[in-house]
Amino acid sequence: MNVAVAKTGSRRAVSDLFASAEGRLPGSPDVIAARREAFESYERLGLPHRRIEEWKYTDLRALVGEVLPLAAAPDAAASKRAAEAVKAHAIAGACKLVLVDGVFAADLSDVKALVAEASFKTLRETLEKDAGLLKTASTDAVIALNAALATDGVVLSIADGAQLSAPIQIIHVATAASTSAYTRSQVVVGKGARVTIVETFVATEAEAYQVNDAVIVSVGDNADVAHVRLMDDAPDAVNITSQFVTIGANVKFNFFNMTTGAAVSRLQGFITLAGEGSELSVNGVNLLKKTEHGDTTLVVDHAVPNCVSREIFRAVIDDRAHSVFQGRIIVRPDAQKTDGKMMTRALLLSDEAEADNKPELEIFADDVSCGHGATAGALDDSLLFYLKARGLPEKQAQALLIQAFVGEAIEQIADDSLREHVIGIAERWLEQRS
Amino acid sequence: MALLEVKDLKVRVEEREILHGLTLTVNEGEVHAIMGPNGSGKSTLSHVIAGKPGYEVTDGQILFKGEDLLEMEPDERAAKGVFLAFQYPVEIPGVATMNFLRTALNAQRKARGESEYSTPDFLKKVREVSKSLNIPQDMLKRGVNVGFSGGEKKRNEVLQMALFEPSLCILDEMDSGLDIDALRIAADGVNALRSPKRAMVVITHYQRLLNYIVPDVVHVMSRGRVVKSGGKELALELEASGYAQFEAA
Numbered sequence: 164m165n166v167a168v169a170k171t172g173s174r175r176a177v178s179d180l181f182a183s184a185e186g187r188l189p190g191s192p193d194v195i196a197a198r199r200e201a202f203e204s205y206e207r208l209g210l211p212h213r214r215i216e217e218w219k220y221t222d223l224r225a226l227v228g229e230v231l232p233l234a235a236a237p238d239a240a241a242s243k244r245a246a247e248a249v250k251a252h253a254i255a256g257a258c259k260l261v262l263v264d265g266v267f268a269a270d271l272s273d274v275k276a277l278v279a280e281a282s283f284k285t286l287r288e289t290l291e292k293d294a295g296l297l298k299t300a301s302t303d304a305v306i307a308l309n310a311a312l313a314t315d316g317v318v319l320s321i322a323d324g325a326q327l328s329a330p331i332q333i334i335h336v337a338t339a340a341s342t343s344a345y346t347r348s349q350v351v352v353g354k355g356a357r358v359t360i361v362e363t364f365v366a367t368e369a370e371a372y373q374v375n376d377a378v379i380v381s382v383g384d385n386a387d388v389a390h391v392r393l394m395d396d397a398p399d400a401v402n403i404t405s406q407f408v409t410i411g412a413n414v415k416f417n418f419f420n421m422t423t424g425a426a427v428s429r430l431q432g433f434i435t436l437a438g439e440g441s442e443l444s445v446n447g448v449n450l451l452k453k454t455e456h457g458d459t460t461l462v463v464d465h466a467v468p469n470c471v472s473r474e475i476f477r478a479v480i481d482d483r484a485h486s487v488f489q490g491r492i493i494v495r496p497d498a499q500k501t502d503g504k505m506m507t508r509a510l511l512l513s514d515e516a517e518a519d520n521k522p523e524l525e526i527f528a529d530d531v532s533c534g535h536g537a538t539a540g541a542l543d544d545s546l547l548f549y550l551k552a553r554g555l556p557e558k559q560a561q562a563l564l565i566q567a568f569v570g571e572a573i574e575q576i577a578d579d580s581l582r583e584h585v586i587g588i589a590e591r592w593l594e595q596r597s
Numbered sequence: 598m599a600l601l602e603v604k605d606l607k608v609r610v611e612e613r614e615i616l617h618g619l620t621l622t623v624n625e626g627e628v629h630a631i632m633g634p635n636g637s638g639k640s641t642l643s644h645v646i647a648g649k650p651g652y653e654v655t656d657g658q659i660l661f662k663g664e665d666l667l668e669m670e671p672d673e674r675a676a677k678g679v680f681l682a683f684q685y686p687v688e689i690p691g692v693a694t695m696n697f698l699r700t701a702l703n704a705q706r707k708a709r710g711e712s713e714y715s716t717p718d719f720l721k722k723v724r725e726v727s728k729s730l731n732i733p734q735d736m737l738k739r740g741v742n743v744g745f746s747g748g749e750k751k752r753n754e755v756l757q758m759a760l761f762e763p764s765l766c767i768l769d770e771m772d773s774g775l776d777i778d779a780l781r782i783a784a785d786g787v788n789a790l791r792s793p794k795r796a797m798v799v800i801t802h803y804q805r806l807l808n809y810i811v812p813d814v815v816h817v818m819s820r821g822r823v824v825k826s827g828g829k830e831l832a833l834e835l836e837a838s839g840y841a842q843f844e845a846a
């Protein structure tokens with residue numbers, strides 16, 4: 164269509180947002196130019212809506228509507244609350260890197276405790292020299308907006324052969340209501356390195372804020388990476404996260420996502436298996452209640468032969484919540500002997516709960532083993548009755564069955580203490596139900 | 598003292614009446630057998646006593662220790678001491694047997710206002726009982742009944758009975774699908790639980806089980822009613838003559 168459309172109110176607001184934010188955004192002249200280009204691309208597209216195929220089930224124009232102004236730097240009281248939130252959500256023994264309202268907080272972070280093989284910079288520092296990190300192959304509007312407005316992030320590089328025993332935990336804390344935070348981080352894992360990365364999203368007294376995060380990961384040959392993302396943003400927040408992962412040869416990459424927060428969320432992952440002999444495991448649990456909308460969209464791209472990918476997703480959907488799972492497996496013409504499987508199950512706890520599931524296999528090689536499966540249904544009445552007949556009250560019986568249901572995904576986390584941590588989050592979510 | 602009183606019970610399933618006015622009284626310390634052909638309503642009776650949804654009680658009442666059982670949720674009935682050993686125990690993948698046993702036992706104790714079992718006491722008790730029932734410890738780590746043989750499932754029911762110490766045990770076709778050895782182990786487990794304070798209702802199609810669990814009273818059920826009651830010799834009579842004499846309308 165070639166019709167000039169007048170800018171809507173929210174589009175005008177976002178133009179103003181960029182104009183006013185521009186002065187506060189870090190970057191060299193190159194970076195400023197890259198941002199402007201990204202912003203123009205966003206302006207042409209606007210927020211994604213249901214007529215954009217990839218966003219069919221998550222119409223951000225309807226669900227979010229407007230883009231909020233950038234958060235100001237937190238004041239002393241907010242910083243204090245952020246410190247408490249960090250303490251409450253820290254993984255035991257982890258080395259913490261904290262972003263408060265989208266800006267790196269050195270005083271809450273353990274930069275000094277990082278081992279020498281893990282080099283760290285902020286995005287802000289990186290952008291003083293180089294615009295490279297703002298560039299991704301995607302043409303997605305939310306990713307363009309992220310490039311235009313990314314204020315800060317964590318830029319990590321793990322040396323070849325480094326064996327990090329302590330997890331690195333990136334904690335995003337929101338303290339300001341009705342604002343937005345744009346973050347972009349990069350993790351480069353060297354050849355043969357072993358590392359566990361945890362990302363945590365939490366809020367402290369903040370409401371109705373928006374998070375737009377981008378994470379760029381590249382994994383060298385023979386590396387072993389565990390990546391756990393725990394999104395527990397405020398109940399009325401928005402979290403849109405885009406991940407780009409490129410995996411080398413003979414890598415073990417194990418990703419797990421848990422969604423327990425935000426009114427509207429989308430995790431979109433673009434994972435490319437670019438080296439032979441790698442094993443990719445991508446798993447997740449969405450626990451949704453009230454009117455929450457949680458979307459997990461994944462593209463696993465087998466670009467080379469002889470890789471294995473496994474995806475196990477579980478959604479528990481209560482009240483009028485809405486879960487979306489879109490999983491695409493691409494097998495390129497060269498990627499013979501690919502073994503790619505995807506299994507997603509939705510548990511509907513109420514008549515008004517909704518689950519959309521869209522698996523897609525795009526297979527261009529002939530000697531492959533690929534498949535997907537999906538189920539959606541309620542708790543099994545005969546199992547519930549058995550448990551009740553043994554003395555468990557209804558909610559407790561449900562909780563036990565829900566734990567078992569999500570357990571199939573959670574048990575993919577190899578590390579015992581991390582797995583227990585995730586089980587704890589699920590248990591607290593279940594306790595809040597009853 | 599009367600523990601269970603079923604009075605003129607009428608039950609419908611999906612608009613069809615299955616129990617047509619069933620009356621049964623079980624006193625403390627007694628073991629009753631309910632025998633009857635397939636489809637006579639034995640499982641229906643046991644389900645209604647345990648509180649399974651899907652049954653409509655249109656008339657009559659069930660009293661347990663003088664209280665109206667039909668007013669209670671299934672978990673309340675369990676906490677009061679009603680236990681049904683299922684004809685077909687379900688498999689519950691992802692719920693470890695040990696975790697299930699502890700959660701259930703503590704839920705019942707909590708409902709009765711009793712303190713929770715300490716972990717060592719609980720483990721000791723489970724170990725004792727499972728040993729006597731020939732249940733290997735690694736079975737308790739698996740999901741409830743997942744991959745259990747028929748005999749193992751039935752023994753797992755008896756294990757729960759021993760742990761929860763109910764005052765009324767209803768055993769629905771405990772012998773179905775069991776060979777003689779498995780049957781003997783399960784029956785020994787049940788006999789060990791016989792006590793002056795506890796009553797049992799043993800539901801079976803065949804007389805065989807009653808050689809191992811010897812009843813005080815035998816009832817014959819046919820077409821949704823108790824049609825005859827007597828001593829344990831009634832079971833032998835039935836074995837010889839069959840149910841046909843009771844099937845005539």
Ligand SMILES: Nc1ncnc2c1ncn2[C@@H]1O[C@H](COP(=O)(O)OP(=O)(O)O)[C@@H](O)[C@H]1O
Pocket residue numbers: 610611615633634635636637638639640641642651
């Ligand atoms: N859920 C149900 N829906 C419809 N009919 C049922 C259901 N459960 C039992 N019945 C019917 O009720 C009758 C009694 O069944 P049941 O109680 O299982 O008998 P028994 O245990 O003595 O073999 C049978 O005719 C059976 O078909």
Ligand SMILES: [Mg+2]
Pocket residue numbers: 639640641684769770
């Ligand atoms: Mg039956």
